[in-house]
Amino acid sequence: MTTIRLVQGDITQESADAIVNAANSSLLGGGGVDGAIHRRGGPAILADCRKLRASLPHSRLRSSGGTPIGKGLATGRAVATTAGELDARWVIHTVGPRHSGEEDRSALLASCYRESLRVADELGARTVAFPAVSAGIYGWPIDDAARIAVATVQETRTVVEEVRFVLFDDRTYRAFAQHLR
Template sequence: MKLTLVQGDITEQRVDAIVNAANSSLLGGGGVDGAIHRKGGPEILEECRALRASRYGGGLPAGQAVSTTAGRLPARWVIHTVGPVYSRSEDRSHLLASCYRESLKVADALGAATVAFPAVSTGVYRWPMDDAARISVTTVLRSGSTIDEARFVLFDFAAYEIFDRVLREFG
């Protein structure tokens, strides 16, 4: 698998699947989640509501992933995953790693060749960027996924630099 880094807007990525750093409601929110729902249009929300009415009545648990249409985005699917809120008193890194593993499992099941990831949990969930980069890069590269390219789309240059350093350290 090829792992690439891009500084930019995840909603503009021409890939098979875009991963959404969703909240457990699946009904939109701020940050990446809000941007994906706004640009993707009502089709995404409609499928999310159907998921809430069936399998995820209580919401999507942290560390799990599920797919919907990408609506008006330049992708085929959106893979929604709920990252954990960072805690200094409790190690939740297994949940953050699970977001990436489960998203890749969904991508493999869909037949996706290219997947764009945000830095899950690093916004309002306050996960430190250095640690998030280490966990995500390590998890994706060791996943055993059959996708051709995993692309990390980082919103700003500071995040890009951190992911770039972690990727170079990984070798």
């Protein structure tokens, strides 16, 4: 049985077997959690991400101007790299969906958690720290993101012993606490 804990704080300060990164599809770092993990973890994470990108099938990644930019990780998928200087063995990168008012992308968000746990199982991770995937710059409403995250982790069969949701602010912590009851 997996224990679920909530922590309010900075995910880059956590000690766990695996820390989940709310990555963008390029895997090359970005803003929010993604940028913080890359900065704190150091260049080893980026080097591993570059190697992973080279092994991924071509995708439809495009620049803001519409120019094709090569390979990337599909939304809802997860892959692992070294954790560099973080207090973890691995970083599991997952690409969350952007929230949409026109299209229900809840299954893609749930897939981020399931796929991350699948990768954690393959690695032999016993403790995994998750951020609130897609609840930052990807615009997912906090209450709905918390509902999907908690329900998905509770329903997913895994050998991970402890899942820790590391939530940056009080509002997000309260939303997750409400759904964990």
